[in-house]
Structures are given as structure tokens and as C-alpha cells.
Amino acid sequence: MNRTLKRVLGLTGSVMLGLAGAVTFASAAQAHHPDVTGTPTCLPDGSWQVEWAVVEGDWHNKPADLEAWIDTVESDSDAEITGAFTLGTTFGDKVKLPDPELDEAPITATQVLDAGVESVSLKVATKWSNERTDPGEPVTVEKPDTGCQPDPEPETPEPALTHHSDCFGITVTVSNGNPEALSTFTISTGSGEDIVVTxxxxxxxxxxxxxxxxxxxxxVTVVVDDGEPTVIEWEGLPTCPTIESTVTCEGLEVTVTVPENGTETTFTFAAGEGDPIVVTVAPGATETVFIPGIGTELEISYEADAGKFYETGTLYWAKPVECDEESPAPSETPSAQPQLPTTGSSLTIMISSAAALIVAAAAIFLIMRRRRTAQDW
Known part of the structure; x- marks a missing residue:
């Protein structure tokens, strides 16, 4: 073998040895790594968030008892990270990475980004129980493709509540004005079941x-959705008209009164086949009407119309039994001719008899029967 060939072979061997060493060390370094993933989602206000998840990485021949902890956490955004780890997490916090081979769930943390941010990255450095470290690689997550538009403003309910008191109680009316946002009303009086209506x-x-x-x-208490209750107190009594009736031998004397803070009221009294008696009473005024009796008993219907309410009722007249007794005959005198007993109704006899025979059946009462109630108080 010549000298040149020996040199070439020697150089080639050195290169191969160096490459083998580099691969060996690189493989060891690449083996020790975490797996970092991020899932973006839009938020109702137009911002978006990333849920970061971190576990131990996996590689060939990884020791079963190898453990890893977060060393540092870095992001290209200063947006806060909350959850199992934060931007301030260090090795001293001892945040251990789960091992998916042991069916351990990832540790997670959430980072919320403004609507104007298009992407964000996270880098997690780790330390291992075999003293190896990994500086981590940035993992970048893009804003969702939808662009994260803010949700439309919710519809505003338009509930309405009206109420009025009359001589009999309280009338409550509830309604809704926005078909896209209906309010629910809860109506209660403290006794019985509540009324819940939408x-x-x-x-x-x-x-x-x-x-x-x-x-x-x-x-009566009314609650709209989960709002503050509206408490309604009955205020009808001070404004209610009153009726006072007196039974006489001749008929029924009726006195009607409207309080000063009441409403002008028209009273109509009807008995038998005769024309009705109509009287209008102003606030603070009193009027008296006389209804002649017919036979021995008479039923008298009445109506009270104050505009905001319309009520009806019935009065009764019964002729007192004393009214059927004949007046006594006058004493005879020598100078006068005998006379038949007086059966007429002279003024003197009527006045003296009235003092003894009239039965005062005066009763002030509220008009307690309703035929209909106008809705507009």
C-alpha cells in the first residue's frame, strides 16, 4: 500500500470516528426532551387562548425510572400563564413532568392572548434525574383560522310591570317587549304557590x-329574572266609595260617599221595572237617594263606575213588620161627631210613627263583588 493511500484511509477513519461520536452525543441530547403541545380556542370577547400541555418525551431505550422536572418556562409573549406552571416556574418549584408511558395525564396551563396577537410560542427547559438537561425548543401556536370575532352583544330583555289597587285588591300585569330576550316573572303573595310566567x-x-x-x-311581590323584588302594597281602601243604607217603611234611603282622594264615581240604582236612579258623586262629596219600596220586599241592583274600575252589587229592602200595624182610633169627645178610625197618613201621624217604626239599618260597607275590572288603572 502506497503512502498516499494510507493517508486517505487514515483521514477517512478519523472523519468517521468523529461523526460517530457526534451522532452518539447528539442522540443522547436529543433523547432527553419534553413534549409540548398547544391548543388554541377563541373567546367570546374576540381574544383567544392556548392550553399548553407538557409531558416527558419518549425515545428508544428510555429508562423506565427516568424522571424530569421543569427548569424554566419562556414565551415570546408576556401574557400571563396560569395553571400547573407559569412563566415564573423554575426547577426549585419541583414541577414534575408526567410520563405518558405510565398513563399519567399531561400538566396543563392556559395563556390568554389579545385579539391582535396572531401567534405565540412557548419553550420549556427541563432537568432529568440522570443530571441531563434540555434547553427546550420553542413551540409556536397560531391564532385559530376563524379569526376569533367577538360574539354579538346579547339581546337586552324589555320586561314591563304595571299594577293597580282597587277596592278589592291588587291587579298585576307583566309583559315582554323583546322576542329575542324574554324575561321570567315570579309573582307571589306569601301564601300559596308562586306564579312563574314567561x-x-x-x-x-x-x-x-x-x-x-x-x-x-x-x-304582592314580583321578581323579574334574578333581579331585585318589587313589593306592591294594597292601597285601595282609602279611595274606595262607601254606601250607607237605611231601611224605612216607605223604602230604602241610600247615602253614597267618595273620599277626597278618590275618583268621581257614577252610581246607578235599579229596582223593579221603573227607571234607574243615577247620581254622580265628586271626590269629597256625599249624595243621598231614596228608592221607594214595592210590596214587602225589594231587590235593588247597583253599579259603581269610577272609570278605572266598574263594580256591581245588590241591596235589599224588606218592609218592617211594624209598618203594617194600624194606627189607634182617637178618643171620643161629647162635642164631636163619631168618626171612623183614621187610616190615612197625616203628617203628624207619619212623623210620630216614624220615630218608633223606622228601622235604622245603616251599614257602611265596601263594594265587595266585582263584575269586571278595567285593565287601565
Whole structure:
């Protein structure tokens, strides 16, 4: 073998040996690495986030008992990372990497990016239980292809609540004005089951609650969705008209009064086949009407119309039994001719008899029967 050939072979052997060593060391270095992945998702406000997941890497002939810990965490964004690790995590924190070969789940952390950020990268350096280290390679995640547009503003509900008190209780009406955002109303009085209703647009829900105990009053509570309750107190009594009736031998005397803070009210009284008696009473005023009796009993229907409510009821007249007794005959005198007993109704006899026979059946009462209630208070 000549000298030149020996030199070529020697040089070739040296190169091969060097390459083999480089490959050996490179393979060892490449073996010790973590696996880092990132999953991007859009957020409702137009921003986006990445869920980072880290586990031990896997390679050929990896020792089963080899363990790894995070050494440092770096990102090309200063956006906060929260979860199992952060941008400030170091080896001293002893954040161990899971081993997928042992079915251990990845450790995860979340990084939220502004809408204007198009990509983000993360680099996780590790230390291993065999003293090897890995500086990590940046893993880049792109913003989702959709562009992460913000969600449209939610529709705003348009609930409405109206209520009014009358002489009988409280009437509540609830409704919705936005078909894309219907509110739910919960109506309660503190007794019985609550009323829960979600009315459609143009389909208001109305409920009347009647006073059972005037002294106790009435309270209705309405809650719209999860909002603050609206408490409604019954205020009908001070404004209600009153009726006072007195039974006489001749008929029924009725006195109607409207409080000063009430509403002008028209009263109509009808009995038998005669024309009805109509009287209009202004706030703060009192009027008296007389309804002649017919026979021995009479049923009198009435209506009270105050515009905001319309009520009906019935009054009764029964002729007192004392009214059927004949008046006594006057005493005879020598100078006068005998006379038949007086059966007429002279003014003197009527006045004296009235004091003894009239039965005062005065009763002030609230109009407690309803035929219909106007919806517009």
C-alpha cells in the first residue's frame, strides 16, 4: 500500500470516528426532551387562548425510572400563564413532568392572548434525574383560522310591570317587549304557590289578588329574572266609595260617599221595572237617594263606575213588620161627631210613627263583588 493511500484511509477513519461520536452525543441530547403541545380556542370577547400541555418525551431505550422536572418556562409573549406552571416556574418549584408511558395525564396551563396577537410560542427547559438537561425548543401556536370575532352583544330583555289597587285588591300585569330576550316573572303573595310566567311579546299576563283580611292588608311581590323584588302594597281602601243604607217603611234611603282622594264615581240604582236612579258623586262629596219600596220586599241592583274600575252589587229592602200595624182610633169627645178610625197618613201621624217604626239599618260597607275590572288603572 502506497503512502498516499494510507493517508486517505487514515483521514477517512478519523472523519468517521468523529461523526460517530457526534451522532452518539447528539442522540443522547436529543433523547432527553419534553413534549409540548398547544391548543388554541377563541373567546367570546374576540381574544383567544392556548392550553399548553407538557409531558416527558419518549425515545428508544428510555429508562423506565427516568424522571424530569421543569427548569424554566419562556414565551415570546408576556401574557400571563396560569395553571400547573407559569412563566415564573423554575426547577426549585419541583414541577414534575408526567410520563405518558405510565398513563399519567399531561400538566396543563392556559395563556390568554389579545385579539391582535396572531401567534405565540412557548419553550420549556427541563432537568432529568440522570443530571441531563434540555434547553427546550420553542413551540409556536397560531391564532385559530376563524379569526376569533367577538360574539354579538346579547339581546337586552324589555320586561314591563304595571299594577293597580282597587277596592278589592291588587291587579298585576307583566309583559315582554323583546322576542329575542324574554324575561321570567315570579309573582307571589306569601301564601300559596308562586306564579312563574314567561309571557310572549304581545301576550301580557294579568292576575288579580283579592284582599281576604282588610286589617292584614295585601302584599304582592314580583321578581323579574334574578333581579331585585318589587313589593306592591294594597292601597285601595282609602279611595274606595262607601254606601250607607237605611231601611224605612216607605223604602230604602241610600247615602253614597267618595273620599277626597278618590275618583268621581257614577252610581246607578235599579229596582223593579221603573227607571234607574243615577247620581254622580265628586271626590269629597256625599249624595243621598231614596228608592221607594214595592210590596214587602225589594231587590235593588247597583253599579259603581269610577272609570278605572266598574263594580256591581245588590241591596235589599224588606218592609218592617211594624209598618203594617194600624194606627189607634182617637178618643171620643161629647162635642164631636163619631168618626171612623183614621187610616190615612197625616203628617203628624207619619212623623210620630216614624220615630218608633223606622228601622235604622245603616251599614257602611265596601263594594265587595266585582263584575269586571278595567285593565287601565
Amino acid at each position: 309571557p310572549e311579546v304581545d301576550e301580557p299576563y294579568t292576575e288579580s289578588f283579592f284582599v281576604e283580611d282588610v286589617e292584614a292588608g295585601l302584599t
